[in-house]
Amino acid sequence: MNVxxxxxxxxxxxxxxFSKAAEANSVSQSAVSQxxxxxxxxxxxxxxxxxxGFAMPTxxxxxxxxxxxxxxxxxxxxxxxxxxxxxxxxxxLRVGTIYSVGFYLLNPYIGRFLQAHPDVRLDVEYxxxxxxxxxxxxxxxxxxxxxxxxxxxxxxxxxxxxxxxxVACPPGHRLAGRRSVEPGxxxxxxxxxxxxxxxTRRHIxxxxxxxxxxxxxxxxxxxxxxxxRAIEVxxxxxxxxxxxxxxxxxxxxxxxxxxxxxxxxxRRVSIxxxxxxxxxxxxxxxxxxLREPPASTRKETA
Numbered sequence: 259m260n261v262x263x264x265x266x267x268x269x270x271x272x273x274x275x276f277s278k279a280a281e282a283n284s285v286s287q288s289a290v291s292q293x294x295x296x297x298x299x300x301x302x303x304x305x306x307x308x309x310x311g312f313a314m315p316t317x318x319x320x321x322x323x324x325x326x327x328x329x330x331x332x333x334x335x336x337x338x339x340x341x342x343x344x345x346x347x348x349x350x351l352r353v354g355t356i357y358s359v360g361f362y363l364l365n366p367y368i369g370r371f372l373q374a375h376p377d378v379r380l381d382v383e384y385x386x387x388x389x390x391x392x393x394x395x396x397x398x399x400x401x402x403x404x405x406x407x408x409x410x411x412x413x414x415x416x417x418x419x420x421x422x423x424x425v426a427c428p429p430g431h432r433l434a435g436r437r438s439v440e441p442g443x444x445x446x447x448x449x450x451x452x453x454x455x456x457x458t459r460r461h462i463x464x465x466x467x468x469x470x471x472x473x474x475x476x477x478x479x480x481x482x483x484x485x486x487r488a489i490e491v492x493x494x495x496x497x498x499x500x501x502x503x504x505x506x507x508x509x510x511x512x513x514x515x516x517x518x519x520x521x522x523x524x525r526r527v528s529i530x531x532x533x534x535x536x537x538x539x540x541x542x543x544x545x546x547x548l549r550e551p552p553a554s555t556r557k558e559t560a
Contacts, residue, residue, distance in 0.1 A: 261333055263293045264326035267305070269395070270294065271323045272412050274312040280397040297322075331534045335393065338536035348377045351540040354390035355403040358482040359527055360457075363419055364403060365530045373549050378540045389459060394530050400541050402530040406457035416529040418548060423462070423513045423523040426486065427495035434513035435503045441469045441517065448476035448494030450485050458525055462497050465522050486512065499525055500517065 262283070270279035270290060280287040298305050305319035315323055355364055360382060372380060384400070393399035395412055407415050425444070427433050433443060444466070452459035459478075466473060476494040479485050483500050489496055490511055500514065507514040517523045529548065531541075 259297065261330060263297060264330055266290050266293055267297065268305070268323060268330065269328050269412070270313055271315050271319065274314070276313060281392065284396060309334045327534065332535070334534070334536035338538055349538065349540055350381060351401075351538070352381045352383070352393075352399045352546060353397040353401045353403065353544075354383045354385055354393045356387050356390065356405060357384050358499060358502050359403050359405065360384045361483075362499070363421065363527065367544075367548050370529045371544050374547070375540065375543055378543075380544075387441070388455075391530065394532055397532070398532065400535075400538070401544070403527065404457070405525050405527050405532060406461055407528045407530050410455070412533050413530050414533045416531070416545070417526070418529050419527045421499040421501065421525040421527060422516065422520055423497050423525055424503065424517070425495055426489055426498045426507075427513050427515070428489060428492050429510060429513050430492075431495060431513065433495070433515055436515050438518040439515050441466070441471050441522075444473055444495075445471050447473050449473040450479070450488045450494045450496040451475055451486070452482075453478045453480050456480070461525070469522075 266279055266283045266285070269282045270276060273279055274468065276287045276290050280290045283290070294306055301318070301322070303318040304316050304551070305322055306315055307312050308314075338390070361384070364382075368382065372378070377380065383393070385393075389403045390399065390402040390404055391410070391413070394402040395410075403418060407413070409415070425433060425439050433439055451462070454460075474494075477488055479488065480537040482498060485496050486503065486506060488494070489505070500516075503512055503514050529545070537545075
């Protein structure tokens with residue numbers, strides 16, 4: 259029995275799904291089923307019962323799960339200790355981030371980290387939020403940075419930043435040039451939004467629904483750059499993080515208008531990592547930098 263088998267079993271118990279456990283470990287569903295069957299034969303005990311589309315652990319299965327989790331945690335710690343013993347801060351650190359955070363919020367931190375730790379190879383992948391969760395869970399990424407992360411028993415969530423959301427519209431729009439807008443000002447407007455399953459979109463929809471503000475969903479896209487291009491050609495307006503539209507607003511390509519009461523209009527960005535996974539030194543150093551205020555803020559308060 260190896261650590262890969264134990265990890266697959268733990269994922270199966272935590273998700274209750276053979277398909278999800280298979281996806282988290284980049285193997286087929288039948289491979290997970292065969293691993294469980296082989297483990298049951300080796301231990302002489304039934305570990306899992308199947309029914310209603312879910313996999314449930316037996317008493318023996320729970321005992322094996324607890325033991326496997328402990329072994330996996332110790333294994334990760336041994337690997338981290340070995341890495342720490344061989345050098346100060348080096349190796350490969352893999353980070354997954356959504357586009358709107360990676361291109362704007364994260365870039366200054368990455369620059370500071372690489373300058374401080376040139377021996378670390380920092381691999382940053384810009385992708386969709388659900389892909390990032392899978393990458394962290396299956397070990398493809400050490401850290402993920404997403405907005406409004408979903409709670410998961412195998413994920414640790416570390417607060418990173420809170421971004422103000424603003425109305426972004428074409429310069430000739432009726433709301434352009436205002437000092438602020440009320441949510442009711444958006445009633446009946448054509449809204450260019452993120453796709454329906456994107457957490458930021460779900461948050462905006464909840465706020466608008468709670469305020470009884472009905473808008474027309476004009477278009478949906480999966481990343482902020484395409485949303486901004488649609489605004490520029492006059493398709494409609496959008497609600498976006500302020501730092502993603504500041505450059506276009508300064509150049510006159512878009513208008514950026516804050517809400518009169520911004521308390522509802524914030525996007526919570528967090529760092530996710532696999533719970534129980536040992537920290538490498540490179541990971542600790544990056545997290546330390548991510549917890550520091552941006553350079554502009556430090557200059558202002560110095």
